[in-house]
Amino acid sequence: AMVSIKLYDTFIAVARHVDHHSVPSLQYMLQESLLLHGILDELHSFAFENSGDDEIIKDQDRLLKLKTENVIEQVRSKLPARSVK
Numbered sequence: 001a002m003v004s005i006k007l008y009d010t011f012i013a014v015a016r017h018v019d020h021h022s023v024p025s026l027q028y029m030l031q032e033s034l035l036l037h038g039i040l041d042e043l044h045s046f047a048f049e050n051s052g053d054d055e056i057i058k059d060q061d062r063l064l065k066l067k068t069e070n071v072i073e074q075v076r077s078k079l080p081a082r083s084v085k
Helices: 026-048 071-076
Strands: 002-007 012-017
Touching (some): 002 026, 012 026, 026 071
Antiparallel strands (some): 002 012
């Protein structure tokens, strides 16, 4: 199996590519889930967090603007494994 992530101007697409004759292992799917949690963590920081030097980032200057604030958590809730911080 393989995961691909494509970034577009208005959305991010994630796809799992598998051989039609086999199912990805549980270990693979858990690792994939942890990878996606990490990506969601980074997207969250782009959309909501301030810089490391306590500089306040204005909403209009953010690298990522979301249509709804809870969309990252909605996606996260669909992943099988939870990241541990």
